[in-house]
Amino acid sequence: MKLPDLTELALRNLRESILRNSLTTIGISVGVASLVAMLSLGTGLQQLFTRRLAKSGLFDTIYVSSRREMRGMGRAEERNGPLPGESRVLDEAARSEIEHLANVSEAYPDIRFATELRFEDKPHLTMISALPQSARTNDAFENLQGHFFSSDTAPEVILQKSFAEELLGKTPPLGVPEPAVSELAAPLLDKELTMRYAQRSTTADPTAGGLGASDISGASYSVVSREQQLKIVGIADLDPESMRGPTRARVFLPLKLAESLHVMQPTDLREISRAASNEPVYSSISVRVKNPSQIQGVEDAIKKMGFTTFSILDASRSLQQVFKVLYAFLGIFGSLALAVASIGIVNTLVMAILERRREIGIMKAIGASDGDVRKLFFAEAGAMGIIGGIFGVIFGWAIGQVINFGTNIYLKSQSIPPEHFWAVPWWLVAFAIGFAFVVSLISGLYPAGRAARLDPVQALRYE
Amino acid sequence: MTTVPAISSPNTAAAIRSENVSRHYRMGETLIRAVDGVSLEVKAGEFLALLGSSGSGKSSLLNLIAGLDRPTAGSVIVQDRDLARLSREELAKYRLHIVGMVFQSFNLIPSMTLLENVELPLRFAEVDRGERESLSRKSLEQVGLKARLHHRPSELSGGEQQRAALARALINKPKLLLADEPTGNLDSHTGTEIMDMLREFNRELGMTVVMVTHERALAERYAERLVFLADGKLIDDRSNVPGGHA
Numbered sequence: 135m136k137l138p139d140l141t142e143l144a145l146r147n148l149r150e151s152i153l154r155n156s157l158t159t160i161g162i163s164v165g166v167a168s169l170v171a172m173l174s175l176g177t178g179l180q181q182l183f184t185r186r187l188a189k190s191g192l193f194d195t196i197y198v199s200s201r202r203e204m205r206g207m208g209r210a211e212e213r214n215g216p217l218p219g220e221s222r223v224l225d226e227a228a229r230s231e232i233e234h235l236a237n238v239s240e241a242y243p244d245i246r247f248a249t250e251l252r253f254e255d256k257p258h259l260t261m262i263s264a265l266p267q268s269a270r271t272n273d274a275f276e277n278l279q280g281h282f283f284s285s286d287t288a289p290e291v292i293l294q295k296s297f298a299e300e301l302l303g304k305t306p307p308l309g310v311p312e313p314a315v316s317e318l319a320a321p322l323l324d325k326e327l328t329m330r331y332a333q334r335s336t337t338a339d340p341t342a343g344g345l346g347a348s349d350i351s352g353a354s355y356s357v358v359s360r361e362q363q364l365k366i367v368g369i370a371d372l373d374p375e376s377m378r379g380p381t382r383a384r385v386f387l388p389l390k391l392a393e394s395l396h397v398m399q400p401t402d403l404r405e406i407s408r409a410a411s412n413e414p415v416y417s418s419i420s421v422r423v424k425n426p427s428q429i430q431g432v433e434d435a436i437k438k439m440g441f442t443t444f445s446i447l448d449a450s451r452s453l454q455q456v457f458k459v460l461y462a463f464l465g466i467f468g469s470l471a472l473a474v475a476s477i478g479i480v481n482t483l484v485m486a487i488l489e490r491r492r493e494i495g496i497m498k499a500i501g502a503s504d505g506d507v508r509k510l511f512f513a514e515a516g517a518m519g520i521i522g523g524i525f526g527v528i529f530g531w532a533i534g535q536v537i538n539f540g541t542n543i544y545l546k547s548q549s550i551p552p553e554h555f556w557a558v559p560w561w562l563v564a565f566a567i568g569f570a571f572v573v574s575l576i577s578g579l580y581p582a583g584r585a586a587r588l589d590p591v592q593a594l595r596y597e
Numbered sequence: 598m599t600t601v602p603a604i605s606s607p608n609t610a611a612a613i614r615s616e617n618v619s620r621h622y623r624m625g626e627t628l629i630r631a632v633d634g635v636s637l638e639v640k641a642g643e644f645l646a647l648l649g650s651s652g653s654g655k656s657s658l659l660n661l662i663a664g665l666d667r668p669t670a671g672s673v674i675v676q677d678r679d680l681a682r683l684s685r686e687e688l689a690k691y692r693l694h695i696v697g698m699v700f701q702s703f704n705l706i707p708s709m710t711l712l713e714n715v716e717l718p719l720r721f722a723e724v725d726r727g728e729r730e731s732l733s734r735k736s737l738e739q740v741g742l743k744a745r746l747h748h749r750p751s752e753l754s755g756g757e758q759q760r761a762a763l764a765r766a767l768i769n770k771p772k773l774l775l776a777d778e779p780t781g782n783l784d785s786h787t788g789t790e791i792m793d794m795l796r797e798f799n800r801e802l803g804m805t806v807v808m809v810t811h812e813r814a815l816a817e818r819y820a821e822r823l824v825f826l827a828d829g830k831l832i833d834d835r836s837n838v839p840g841g842h843a
Contacts, residue, residue: 139720150708496704499665500718500765501693503686590665594704 135506144513151486158475158482159522165472166526166570170562171533172468173461178534178557180457187446193426196433196445197244198232199418200224222440224416232421235435237428242266243416245392246383251364252328253301260297262329263383264392268422279319280368286390291327292368297384298322315371325366332398333358357398472570475522476577479515483581486514487588494585495593504586511582512575519574523567530566531558611674612773612805613639613662618671619829620657631657633829634671639822641772644799644806644839646816646823654829655809656777662807663696663775664688676772693721697766697804701778703758705750705765711737712746715765722769736764740794756787763794767802774798776808780815792819796839 135143148155187193200223222228233241245264250257269275270282275292283290298318299305306313334357364387396414423432433443487494494507534556542552620632632654639645647655660666661673664680673680676695683691692698705714716733724732737746740760750758759779766774776795780788796819799806810816816823818840825833 135720136723138726143720146708492704493706496706497717497721498689499663499692499698499700499704501689501721501769503689503693503721505686506689506721591660594665594700 135502135509140509140513141517143510144517147486147490147510147514148517151489154482154485155518158478159518159525161475161478162472162518162522162570162574163526163529165469165475166523166566167530167533168471169465169468169569170527170530170558170566171537172464173562173566174530174534174556174558176457176461176464177559177562178555179460181557182553182555183453193446194423194429196421196423196429196436196443197418198224198241198421198436198441198443200441224419224441226414228439228441229416229419231439232419232436235432237424237432239422239424240266240268241419241421242389243393243414244418244420245387245389245397245416247331247397249329249331249397251385252330253325258297258300260385261383262385262387262392264389265292265386266389275368275370275372277315277371278368279315279371280323280366282368283388284367286388287394288388289362289364289391290367290388291329291364292370292386293322293366294384294386295369295371298369315369319369322366322369327364327366329362329364331360331362331395333360333396334398360395362395472573476573479518479574479577480580482518483511483515483578484584487511487581487585491588491593494588495590498588498590499594507588508582508586511585512578515574515578515582516571519571520567522574523570526570527558527563527566534558611638612641612643612676613637613807614674615658615661616672616674618658618661618668618673620654620661620666621669630654630829632661632668635826635829635831636671637824637831637834639805639807641805642799642803644796644819644821645808646820646837647807647809647826648811648813648816648823649826650811653826655826657829658826659775659777659807659809662773663698664691689721693718694769695772697769697771697774699759699762699766699774699776699779701781703750703755703762703782705758705761707750710747710749711742711753711761711764714750714761715768718765718769732768733764736768737761739767740764754787755783756790759783759787759791760794763791763798767798772805774804774806776806778809778811780810780812788815795819 184193229241229243232238243264246261248259248261250259251262252258265283267283267286275282278292280292283292293301295315295318296305298315299313302318302321304313304318370386393414421432421436423429429445433445436443497507538554538556541555545552615635615637617634617636618632619630619634621628621630623629635654635658637658647658649655657666661668661680662675664675664683668681675691678691678695680688680691705711706717709717712730712733715736716729719729719732734743734746737743740763742757742760742764745753745757745761750761753761759782774795779791779795783791792815795806795808798804808816808820813823817837820837821839823833823835823837824831
């Protein structure tokens with residue numbers, strides 16, 4: 135029999151016992167819906183994480199440090215490279231070279247130092263980090279109160295929430311909910327802070343009341359105590375512990391301003407042999423790539439220059455592994471319902487054989503081959519699978535929408551911005567319908583074989 | 598159209614030849630000899646009636662000729678084909694192209710209209726849709742059911758249903774028309790109508806007709822040859838001069 139004829143006959147047979155076949159098809163729909171729901175949750179979560187990570191600016195960033203920094207760490211990959219003592223120094227020349235590599239959008243030094251900030255005449259010791267203007271779009275500053283630095287050299291400062299609490303003397307004891315950022319912002323924005331810092335300078339400056347000249351192994355530079363007035367322009371609601379890179383600090387300065395201050399950094403002591411030159415030496419620099427997909431190539435190029443690199447891509451690879459396992463689990467649980475539904479198909483078709491015994495006998499008597507009968511039952515199973523699959527996808531999508539909607543209402547009530555953590559990509563739609571079809575055909579194997587082998591004489595005698 | 602392999606035989610005059618054919622089956626401990634060593638030769642174009650009481654094996658013999666069942670011993674050769682040697686697939690093709698069958702209980706598929714019932718064998722023969730419909734219409738017109746094409750069997754009288762079954766049996770232009778008690782469920786008037794049609798097809802289309810019946814009078818009125826069975830054995834075989842119209 136030809137396929138259109140088979141389909142037509144199969145659909146007409148399904149219509150004949152509409153209730154039973156509908157119930158079976160609904161069973162398949164539920165199975166497919168659960169599969170779609172599970173897998174779309176997995177996909178949605180993965181997309182959410184990827185989106186979040188991309189926004190965090192970590193996905194397109196490579197952290198470069200000198201191998202000299204790795205002294206004594208002895209990791210295998212490090213041992214393969216040049217000896218730490220002989221490798222290149224991460225100085226301005228190296229930074230500029232990296233910035234001119236293909237696909238690199240910027241390379242900026244990670245400036246980070248601990249120093250004292252005075253606010254209303256009280257000193258506070260904290261970690262300060264410098265941010266480039268490109269950090270403006272960083273996810274970490276999404277809920278920034280106030281505004282980002284007006285320029286790269288402005289004497290402005292952004293505070294992390296916990297530091298703002300400290301300044302106001304409002305640090306809550308453990309277990310007590312933290313005050314809202316907006317509450318902290320009002321008394322702090324536009325106020326002035328005084329930063330006291332140690333400036334590293336090659337020529338001693340007698341006017342600044344220097345701490346004295348360092349003279350170690352022939353290289354000399356002086357450390358001068360300086361002060362800088364800073365205006366508080368923003369309060370950021372971010373958790374410094376959750377982040378890597380420049381956002382792991384409690385106070386942020388514009389990058390160019392920080393660079394111009396020539397603040398003494400811990401590395402300076404270690405890089406003493408190079409300190410004779412006037413060039414600044416960085417402990418690490420952040421390299422931003424134009425597109426996350428180019429990270430690997432840029433990373434390799436920087437490694438070839440003799441530096442150590444780290445990118446979140448390494449971490450995201452293990453994240454992808456986690457998602458693969460999650461997918462498998464969700465898929466297995468989702469498929470369970472479909473497995474139950476497939477038993478329903480077997481049951482329905484075996485019942486159909488009993489009911490249509492005579493009809494099968496008639497068809498055989500007038501010339502239907504075993505193959506025709508088998509194909510007809512297969513077509514019925516397949517049709518139930520495809521119809522169930524289509525409805526299941528719609529159903530699963532609807533479940534996802536409802537749960538998404540419900541969860542976002544909850545998130546809103548907890549004043550967390552709504553998220554889209556449910557995604558039904560096209561490949562999932564096609565896969566779900568195809569999978570339902572294949573499962574149905576497998577379920578149809580036994581009934582179809584049984585119908586095909588039916589003895590026409592017996593079948594026709596049957597009343 | 599026909600792909601059933603033929604075996605070469607010098608005797609081409611015989612449409613059906615059974616040689617010592619038996620169909621035995623077991624029912625628990627007892628062996629039932631439904632057909633027990635029947636040898637029979639039916640000439641092409643003959644109208645033959647298989648007579649016997651119920652359980653005599655006449656329907657079993659018809660099923661063997663129809664290729665619905667296989668003999669346990671002996672052979673049935675139809676149009677030079679040894680049915681016992683055909684595969685299941687070939688046997689299905691044989692039933693599709695060589696044989697047309699009508700039954701006592703009509704055996705139309707209740708969920709289909711008459712037109713669909715009649716075109717069903719053409720679907721199995723993979724005839725194109727357009728051709729299928731025109732052939733089915735013609736066949737139903739031939740049996741006088743032009744006005745009933747889109748009715749379901751349940752909406753029709755017994756006589757009309759049997760005529761539709763005849764239309765279906767003829768749709769693939771078979772060489773052999775096998776009828777199992779075709780008038781058994783009909784009153785005598787409609788039964789006569791059906792029998793007249795059978796005779797018409799036998800005479801005008803040159804079709805070999807084998808009819809199973811237990812009504813001797815009916816057989817004597819239409820058949821050219823009467824074969825009597827009892828307990829699966831052939832007990833009498835005589836030619837008959839069919840009576841006139843009722």
